[in-house]
Amino acid sequence: MANREQEILRRRTFAIISHPDAGKTTLTEKLLLYGGAIHQAGSVKSRKAKTYAVSDWMEIEKQRGISVTSSVMNFDYDGYHINILDTPGHQDFSEDAYRTLVAADSAVMLLDGAKGVEEQTKKLFHVCKMRGIPIFTFVNKLDRVCKKPFDLLSELEQTLGINSYPVTWPVGVDGVFKGVYNRALKRLELFETGGDHGAQKLTSYTLELSDSKLKEIIGDEAYLALQEDISLLDEAGETFDMERILAGQLTPVFFGSAMTNFGVQQFLEDFIKMAPAPGNRNTDKGPVKPEDEGFSGFIFKIQANMDPKHRDRLAFIRICSGQYEKGMNVYNTRLGKQIRLAQPQQFLAQDRSAVEDACAGDIIGVFDSGIFHLGDTLCGEKEAFKFDPIPMFPAEHFAEVSAKDTNKRKQFQKGIEQLLVEGAIQVFKSNSYGVDKYIVGVAGALQLDVLSYRMLGEYGVEMRIEPLAFQYARWITPEDAEPELPQYFSETLRVTDHLNRPVVLFENQWVMQRAEEKNPKVKFLDIAP
Numbered sequence: 001m002a003n004r005e006q007e008i009l010r011r012r013t014f015a016i017i018s019h020p021d022a023g024k025t026t027l028t029e030k031l032l033l034y035g036g037a038i039h040q041a042g043s044v045k046s047r048k049a050k051t052y053a054v055s056d057w058m059e060i061e062k063q064r065g066i067s068v069t070s071s072v073m074n075f076d077y078d079g080y081h082i083n084i085l086d087t088p089g090h091q092d093f094s095e096d097a098y099r100t101l102v103a104a105d106s107a108v109m110l111l112d113g114a115k116g117v118e119e120q121t122k123k124l125f126h127v128c129k130m131r132g133i134p135i136f137t138f139v140n141k142l143d144r145v146c147k148k149p150f151d152l153l154s155e156l157e158q159t160l161g162i163n164s165y166p167v168t169w170p171v172g173v174d175g176v177f178k179g180v181y182n183r184a185l186k187r188l189e190l191f192e193t194g195g196d197h198g199a200q201k202l203t204s205y206t207l208e209l210s211d212s213k214l215k216e217i218i219g220d221e222a223y224l225a226l227q228e229d230i231s232l233l234d235e236a237g238e239t240f241d242m243e244r245i246l247a248g249q250l251t252p253v254f255f256g257s258a259m260t261n262f263g264v265q266q267f268l269e270d271f272i273k274m275a276p277a278p279g280n281r282n283t284d285k286g287p288v289k290p291e292d293e294g295f296s297g298f299i300f301k302i303q304a305n306m307d308p309k310h311r312d313r314l315a316f317i318r319i320c321s322g323q324y325e326k327g328m329n330v331y332n333t334r335l336g337k338q339i340r341l342a343q344p345q346q347f348l349a350q351d352r353s354a355v356e357d358a359c360a361g362d363i364i365g366v367f368d369s370g371i372f373h374l375g376d377t378l379c380g381e382k383e384a385f386k387f388d389p390i391p392m393f394p395a396e397h398f399a400e401v402s403a404k405d406t407n408k409r410k411q412f413q414k415g416i417e418q419l420l421v422e423g424a425i426q427v428f429k430s431n432s433y434g435v436d437k438y439i440v441g442v443a444g445a446l447q448l449d450v451l452s453y454r455m456l457g458e459y460g461v462e463m464r465i466e467p468l469a470f471q472y473a474r475w476i477t478p479e480d481a482e483p484e485l486p487q488y489f490s491e492t493l494r495v496t497d498h499l500n501r502p503v504v505l506f507e508n509q510w511v512m513q514r515a516e517e518k519n520p521k522v523k524f525l526d527i528a529p
């Protein structure tokens with residue numbers, strides 16, 4: 001790596017957050033297309049299996065072995081090195097989606113222009129906000145009838161509590177748009193129908209708002225609307241403030257259509273300039289700077305291989321400082337020993353390739369026979385430290401689990417423990433009449449099926465999984481608090497997490513609010529530190 005500091009400055013590591021069907025796969029693909037990482041739309045396989053049954057979905061995963069294609073992708077564009085982290089969605093929504101945000105330096109929030117802010121986006125936004133990472137909004141599907149742009153901006157403010165600065169603005173009227181206009185660059189990009197399902201790039205024009213040619217191109221009505229809108233934005237809208245953007249308080253907004261390409265290139269070009277390069281990361285010994293000499297990183301994702309014939313897993317490392325070099329040893333702080341990073345891989349669209357060198361901001365995947373835990377810090381032995389732990393994010397599906405065959409208790413415990421350290425499940429214990437019961441929590445319901453599938457396949461344990469009606473887990477602080485809970489036993493349950501911290505499970509929001517009202521001195525946290 002010639003000049004490491006320059007290499008770090010050109011890194012952009014981000015995740016796309018969205019609700020299923022907003023167009024994340026399509027946008028990712030178009031970004032890769034512009035970056036030259038792929039040459040045809042349709043190359044990135046979506047992990048979605050809308051029409052499949054769960055068993056089919058798992059069969060697909062199994063056949064694909066470790067499916068890395070959609071986990072992390074990188075490409076170069078205009079001198080920048082871009083790492084896109086995939087946030088699982090659809091049926092496979094899991095805690096990984098939240099954890100990926102811990103490894104990202106910024107997020108692209110993708111909205112369907114006709115639907116606005118949807119449920120899954122809200123949840124992921126909440127995590128970005130908590131981490132204070134910059135959020136860039138792309139309003140998609142503008143080739144269709146969409147909500148009015150000003151309504152979308154108010155929705156961002158009202159639903160998510162974030163102010164916005166439109167960088168591009170739709171050209172058109174009544175939710176029917178012809179293209180987008182870039183306010184700073186004075187660039188018009190027109191939406192052109194036809195073509196090969198949007199597989200080709202579009203051309204654009206640079207025109208002042210006052211240029212009569214602009215009027216000619218877009219027509220009188222659209223021209224008038226654009227003039228009015230832009231002057232309203234200039235006068236009454238937010239001002240562009242890079243500091244607020246980087247602090248995650250102001251989101252730059254772009255409009256476009258991933259499918260037909262329009263607005264995508266404008267977005268990419270502005271986004272890479274505004275988005276931050278890798279920054280400092282906190283540890284128990286103070287911040288680590290990306291340009292620090294020594295190698296450091298943490299494991300933010302462990303991907304299991306669904307194929308029982310190949311037990312190896314992939315552990316994903318976010319590099320935070322120093323440089324990865326082929327064949328290097330690193331110190332695992334939790335284990336207190338040196339580990340050789342086996343066959344590190346980087347991923348380029350559908351291919352993976354051996355990593356030659358990588359620096360802060362990059363993600364590498366290493367084959368793991370089961371030694372890594374989620375959140376493990378890898379660094380130099382002499383100045384060993386630990387990165388801030390990866391929080392536990394809200395699970396929304398809970399089930400009491402046990403082995404059908406009580407003789408398999410040992411394998412059951414081993415399996416549950418292993419899946420816990422991989423981050424596949426959260427594990428809680430409840431004690432009733434002196435008997436410990438295991439309760440698992442997952443972010444997406446499919447994960448419960450994955451649990452039963454993996455326990456049988458990998459540990460030979462047939463599971464009894466009894467879904468519980470709880471939807472919310474809240475960690476209590478201070479930990480020694482004895483909150484008075486609503487007396488509807490079936491609607492709340494006191495449990496402890498794997499670190500023995502007290503947690504209350506709630507069946508619905510109403511009971512949870514009652515509990516909060518009754519215990520004003522107790523904090524009920526949805527994300528455990």
Ligand code: G4P
Pocket residue numbers: 018019020021022023024025026027046048140141142143144256257258259260
């Ligand atoms: P996801 O990964 O966020 O779930 O979304 P994905 O990209 O798979 O897109 C979901 C659907 O929305 C797809 O249609 C896709 O073609 C469509 N889509 C994405 N971007 C745009 C856009 O800019 N405009 C319009 N009109 N549609 C868009 P599908 O019918 O589910 O699949 P397909 O048959 O098109 O592949």
